[in-house]
Amino acid sequence: MTDKKELSFDTVILGGGPAGLSAAIYAARGNISTAIVDLTMFGGQPSNYLELENYPSYPNVGGYDLMEKFEEHADKFGVEKFPMQEIQSVDLKSEPKIIETLDTIFKAKTVIIATGAKASKLGISGEKEFLGRGVSYCAVCDGAFYRDKTVCVVGGGNAAVEEACYLTKFATKVYLIHRRDKLRADKIVQERAFANPKVEFVWNTIPLEIKGENNVETLVVQDVKTNETKEIKTDGVFPYIGFTPNVDLFNGQIEQTPQGFIETDTRLQTSVDGVFAAGDVRNTPLRQVITAAADGAIAACSCVKFLEEQQTLTVH
Numbered sequence: 001m002t003d004k005k006e007l008s009f010d011t012v013i014l015g016g017g018p019a020g021l022s023a024a025i026y027a028a029r030g031n032i033s034t035a036i037v038d039l040t041m042f043g044g045q046p047s048n049y050l051e052l053e054n055y056p057s058y059p060n061v062g063g064y065d066l067m068e069k070f071e072e073h074a075d076k077f078g079v080e081k082f083p084m085q086e087i088q089s090v091d092l093k094s095e096p097k098i099i100e101t102l103d104t105i106f107k108a109k110t111v112i113i114a115t116g117a118k119a120s121k122l123g124i125s126g127e128k129e130f131l132g133r134g135v136s137y138c139a140v141c142d143g144a145f146y147r148d149k150t151v152c153v154v155g156g157g158n159a160a161v162e163e164a165c166y167l168t169k170f171a172t173k174v175y176l177i178h179r180r181d182k183l184r185a186d187k188i189v190q191e192r193a194f195a196n197p198k199v200e201f202v203w204n205t206i207p208l209e210i211k212g213e214n215n216v217e218t219l220v221v222q223d224v225k226t227n228e229t230k231e232i233k234t235d236g237v238f239p240y241i242g243f244t245p246n247v248d249l250f251n252g253q254i255e256q257t258p259q260g261f262i263e264t265d266t267r268l269q270t271s272v273d274g275v276f277a278a279g280d281v282r283n284t285p286l287r288q289v290i291t292a293a294a295d296g297a298i299a300a301c302s303c304v305k306f307l308e309e310q311q312t313l314t315v316h
C-alpha cells in the first residue's frame with residue numbers, strides 16, 4: 001500500500017516552460033482536464049535570461065515577465081499546476097500512463113513531454129571541479145560576479161554571442177572562443193558582438209582544460225589548425241556549446257535521436273500512442289520560445305483529437 005495521493009487527468013504535461021505552458025493553455029481550452037508538473041517553478045529557460053528581442057509583438061521583453069504572462073494565461077483556463085515536483089518514475093506504455101512523484105501518483109490518458117534541454121558540458125578537466133567557482137552556464141545568473149574581471153565564453157551560436165555581449169556589462173574583457181572561423185549566430189547578433197570593443201574573438205580554437213587553485217585562473221586552449229596550445233588568463237568560463245535534452249525519465253520508452261532528442265511525427269506524437277513531445281526536448285530544427293510555444297499548441301490539439309478518436313473507437 002502507498003500513502004501517495006492519486007490524481008487522474010486527461011493529460012499531464014511534464015515541464016512548464018514555453019512549450020508546456022502553451023500546451024496547458026490549448027489543452028485546458030480544448031476542455032480536457034489538464035495538469036502541468038515541473039521540477040522547479042514554472043517559466044523554463046526564459047525565466048533565467050534578461051531579454052528577448054524576437055518574440056513577435058514584443059520587440060523587447062523580459063524573459064521572466066513573458067513567462068509570467070504565459071502562466072497567468074494558463075491559470076485563466078483552470079490548469080492544475082504542480083511546481084517543485086521531483087518525478088521519480090514515468091511509465092508511458094501503461095494505460096493509463098503513470099507519473100510518480102515523491103507524494104503523488106498521476107494517472108494520465110495522454111502525456112505531453114516538454115522538459116526542455118540543458119546546456120551541454122564541455123567535458124574537459126576542471127569543468128566539474130570549478131562549477132560555481134568560475135564555471136557557469138548562466139551569464140544572467142552569475143554575470144555580476146565578474147565585475148571588472150576577464151571571462152571566456154565558449155561557443156558560436158546565438159546563446160554564446162548574446163551572452164558574451166551581456167557579460168561585457170560587468171567584465172572588462174570577454175574572450176569568445178569558437179572552434180570555427182565564423183559564427184553560427186544570427187547576423188544582427190554577430191554585428192553587435194563585432195562592434196563591442198570588449199569582446200575578443202579567438203577563432204579555430206577549442207578549450208582543453210580549466211585550471212586554478214581555488215577558483216578558475218586559466219583556460220588552456222588549442223588552435224585546431226596549428227595544434228598549438230596556450231593558456232588564457234581568465235576568472236570565468238561560460239560554455240554555450242549547445243543543449244542536451246532532459247530525457248532521463250523517458251530513455252528506452254520512446255524513439256530518440258542518437259543525441260537523445262525525442263522523435264515525433266507532424267502531430268508531435270512520439271513513437272508511443274498518446275504521448276506527445278513539444279519544444280526543445282524534441283528533434284526540431286529551431287529551439288526558440290516561439291517554436292516551443294507553437295509546438296505546445298500542436299501537441300495539445302493533437303492530444304484533444306487523440307482523446308476524441310479514442311472515445312469514438314469505444315462507442316463503435
Ligand SMILES: Cc1cc2nc3c(=O)[nH]c(=O)nc-3n(C[C@H](O)[C@H](O)[C@H](O)COP(=O)(O)OP(=O)(O)OC[C@H]3O[C@@H](n4cnc5c(N)ncnc54)[C@H](O)[C@@H]3O)c2cc1C
Pocket residue numbers: 014015016017018019020037038039040041042043044045046049051052053054055085087114115116117159163246249278279280281287288289290292
Ligand atoms: C541563454 C539563452 C538565451 C536564449 N535566448 C532566446 C531568445 O532571445 N529568444 C528565444 O526565442 N529563445 C531563446 N532561447 C531559447 C529558449 O529559451 C528555448 O528554446 C525555450 O525556453 C524552450 O522552451 P521549452 O518549454 O521547450 O523548454 P524549457 O524552457 O527548457 O522548459 C523546460 C521545463 O521543464 C522542466 N523540467 C525539466 N526536467 C524536468 C523533469 N524531469 N520533470 C519535470 N519538469 C522538468 C524545467 O524545469 C523547465 O521549467 C535562449 C536560451 C538560452 C539558454
